[in-house]
Amino acid sequence: MLSTLTLLSAVLKPVAEGEGGFEAPTINEFYPEVVAFGGTPLELNRIMLIRLLVTGLLILVFWLWSNRFRKSTQTGQFVPGRFQMFGEMSLNFVRKSIAHEQLGEKDGDRFLPLLTTIFFIVLGMNITGIIPGLNIAGTSVIGLPLILALAAYVTFIYAGVRKHGLRFFKNALFPAGVPAPFYILVTPIEFLSTFILRPVTLALRLMMNMIAGHLLLVLCFSATQYFFFNSEGIFKTFGVGTFTFGFVFTLFEMLVAFLQAYVFTLLTTVYIQLSLADEH
């Protein structure tokens, strides 16, 4: 994949510089024009609107599911229909495959609200990257990944302190079984990896995946547009290739959207699990 991309950019570069028609996507893709409340902390642009839309849709879908669950409980009609079954599958994916698997039933259910929220926010915001008309992920700007990473950070520290008190920091920074002089080396590394790199990598992994995915798609499809309509002769056929790339990457982005949601949630769970564990 890397080599094809390098190849693609190599092919596009002279074309882009030579002719006037092709514009390579830039990082400004992620800073679209402000549409409302300009200059205030509530400044709205396209990406913020997409986030609000996704929030609305998530609330709508889960509201319907939630009502269905409540109705089922009240009427004693316990055989789920297809719609309810799908809701159960979605929620049970986080509950069983992630939370219970890593934390056990008791602690898994304790931290389930955060894990469920993270999973469905990330999944919902990621998937807009390939929804026609939206075409950009709500998680492709640092704010949301950062807030989610912060929530994960606060939660795993809370989990550790709640269970072990201040010994949590001692266990984390001064791992048992290491000869005292080595702490000069080990403690800064542990501090960096546990308290700095964990949240940073959580946020950056997600955001960079979404940025890269979006730029790739824009690159592929704007190149296709350019080859088909602005180029001459043999270059037109290049458009078929770039379109195929774009199509394949769209499918790939579906996988990435799900995978990143899974990875973010799973890592949060693992960090909580490590905080709860007796020995580090």
Add this chain to the structure above:
Amino acid sequence: MTPVIHEIMRTSAAANPLVPATADLVWSAVVFAILLVFFWFKVLPNFKKNIDARTEAIEGRLALAEKAQAEAAAKTANIEADQAASRQERAEIINAARAEAAQVSVEITEAARLNAERMIETAKKQIEADTQSAVIALRAEVGSLALELASSVVKNNLKEDKSASAIVDGFLADLEKEGK
């Protein structure tokens, strides 16, 4: 991927994707808070309640089914016992009836035999009595006939006295002989 991104970032304006804008953070926090509260206090409690209730219902229904099965088994056993008992009873009744029938038949036969004997006896006595009375009646009639004959003979042959008494004697002697 890096060369592409690097190339893109080199050519683009100075926007740094790692530095969050205030509005970005605000909206992200709002979205996260809303959804966290929503999942925490609305979706997950309903979901958990439903799943727990279902588990309970399934367990309850399994217990009920087991109970029903046990009851059905008990009923079947009862029915079978009843059937066996009624078969037994039927056999007993039939046997009793057979014995009674045999007894009755013997009694009837005996009674009939006795009856027949009695009737034969009665008939014999009747016949004997009839014979007796017939002999008596016949004798009386024969006597009167004889007297009649005798008187007519007496009337006709009053003159020949000797021969008349001889005829009467002879007649009576013959009659006696024939009677025996």
